[in-house]
Amino acid sequence: MSRSEQEGYRTLGWIINRSEQGLFLVVADEVVQEEIVRVYRHGAVEIYDHKRHPGAYSFQVLQEWVTGCPEAKAFMIANLQLAVQTEESLRRLNFSRDMLEGLGKNFIFLITPQGDDRLAVGAYDLYSFVKLRVRFPGYRYGKEERLPGVSDQQIEESGWGSEGSKQKLAEAYDLVEQAAEEKDKTHYHESEKLLLRARDIMEKILGPEHLELVKTDDDLACVYERQGRYEEAETLCERSLQIRKRVLGEDHPDTASSYNDLAYLYSRQGEYQKAEELYKRSLQISEKVLGEDHPDTATSYNNLAGVYESQGKYQKAEELYKKGLQIRARVLGEDHSATATSYNDLAYVYSSQGKYQKAEELYKKSLRISEKVLGGDHPSIAMSYNDLAYVYSSQGKYQKAEELYKKSLRINEKVFGEDHLNTAMSYNDLAGIYERQEECQKAEKLYKKSLQIRERVLGEDHPSTATGYNDLAHVYSSRGEYQKAGGLYEKSLRIIKDALGEDHPFTAASYSDLAGVYKSLGKYQKAEELYKKSLQIREKVLGEDHLDTATSYNGLAEVYFQQSKYDIALSYSFKAYKIFINILGLEHPHTQIIFKNLEKTYSKWDPQGDLNLWLKEKMKG
Secondary structure, eight states: OOHHHHHHHHHHHHHHHTOOSEEEEEEOOHHHHHHHHHHHTTSSEEEEETTTSOSOOOHHHHHHHHHTOTTOOEEEEEOGGGGOOSHHHHHHHHHTHHHHHHTTSEEEEEEOHHHHHHHHHHTHHHHHHOSEEEEOOOOOOSOSOSSOOOOHHHHHHHTSHHHHHHHHHHHHHHHHHHHHHHHHTTOHHHHHHHHHHHHHHHHHHHOTTOHHHHHHHHHHHHHHHHTTOHHHHHHHHHHHHHHHHHHTOSSSHHHHHHHHHHHHHHHHTTOHHHHHHHHHHHHHHHHHHTOTTSHHHHHHHHHHHHHHHHTTOHHHHHHHHHHHHHHHHHHTOSSSHHHHHHHHHHHHHHHHTTOHHHHHHHHHHHHHHHHHHHOTTOHHHHHHHHHHHHHHHHTTOHHHHHHHHHHHHHHHHHHHOSSSHHHHHHHHHHHHHHHHTTOHHHHHHHHHHHHHHHHHHHOTTSHHHHHHHHHHHHHHHHTTOHHHHHHHHHHHHHHHHHHHOSSSHHHHHHHHHHHHHHHHTTOHHHHHHHHHHHHHHHHHHTOTTSHHHHHHHHHHHHHHHHTTOHHHHHHHHHHHHHHHHHHTOTTSHHHHHHHHHHHHHHHHHOTTSOHHHHHHHHHHO
16 A cells, blocks of 8 residues: 555544544545445445435435434545536535535545546535545556456357356356355355356356456355365365466455465464464565555454464464554544454453453443444344453353343344354353353253254254354253263264364364363273373464463363372473463462362372462472
8 A cells, every 4th residue: 555545544534533524525546435435334434325326416315314314423425426427416516515514514525536627627616615635546556457358259158148248247246145145144055056156157257267256266265164164165265365366466455365364264273373374474465565554454463363362372462453453443433343343352352361351341342332333233232242241251240241141142133033143152152151150951941042053054063063062061061961961072072073173272172071071970091081182282283371271281180180190180280370370360260260279289299388389489490
């Protein structure tokens, strides 16, 4: 991104955030206008696009639109050039200058350079009243055209002729839109079929390496990922990346997007080092081409932060989330859904470290923005309720958490219906809060309800369904029904190993859960074997200083304690304690649990010893 483009976004951020009222003009070609509209959608600014509402300029139409949005202070009118094609429309715009000013709002008109020239001549009174004129140069990424052309030979080979090909392409785009709707309903098989039909048409007309076909492949990869078909998704993402590098070059935002998609797939499969490498490459391109003050660069910071977070590198994650937040607040404004997401992400990092007051404050801020921008019954609001509920639950404020989980469930049932994965997640979250309050019957009922939806929508062999078996097994385990629990844990483990492989954090968690059942049954050798398997995966994938790795150390310590092997138990217990205290601090409830285990083990190992003195010496090492 050039310096003037960065300045443009900063100026728009100032207008939306700071300006009280006035007329502002943004000069940008249609491609850049499309990006600006995408960036500021779901924010504090209301958007009227003359591409979607064709017709000559009318102050009455504009006034009715503004009056219908009484809370908004900033209004963006995109593609104004389409509404001022005639002398009459220019005169009407010019005449409405004082009336626009009288509305007491910020008006940001987006117009092409050619339209700007017409405006300067045909609507001089309004033009002279403009407080600020912001110019965005058209994007040039080193290629003259974004899309390679379609040759006459390709049209001939398709068998549909010129007009027939246009109609078939229109049909393909309709199929892609239908596929997106089916995906949102979690109808993944239907979505896949529609995309494959669209892909077949596009390939015949456009050829196998056309960028429009690549976009469809990206959509298909997303559907495969949702179904847990990671290898197929990875193949498509790798193909998309290679084509974009060939056609657009390495330093192009769409190439950065392909690195991003592939990184996400690696992250989902627990391959964090690979994901980190690709997210860094995506970020380098965004910083170079778009600049630091671009919303897409902010997204790149966020994505890389997410990988650090998954690896327990909370300081690095926090630093990058803050960077992303600063850009979004500056460029998009406080009242934008993306800014709310940044507050949410940062809150999660604080929550993971047990900094619940900070997390609660940011979750509430995110929720207020989302409610203001998106309205009460939006899925993002449901997610915000969930996040805030989790913080309350972590602090033992179960009534508050239950209330918010129920609010989230009501929204998801209303928006998506009962047979949707979002609703299944809400049943699951509410079940979890009942389980924490030892209301096991209520928890079991909701876990089963959630599991049935997952089995119906995703099938039995999906990692999310495996998680459902796991959650239900946990209820049985807490009631002492270890045979039932063991059967479900083993089922979950088989699915996760088949879907994600041996070296995945979810597989490690499944080994650990199953080990817990064997420990409760007094089968300590089997429990030890499974805890060690879990530990090997976590040390390899997450590293030795991760909380999940510490949980494996603690599990092994408990198994050795039960077998009176106090020296080995103490060694593992101390390892777990050191990680928890370094990440969560001494006062965190989880650290206190680990400390009690350590205290118990030490008293058996050296009944006359001084634990605090021993700890002081060990911590020095």
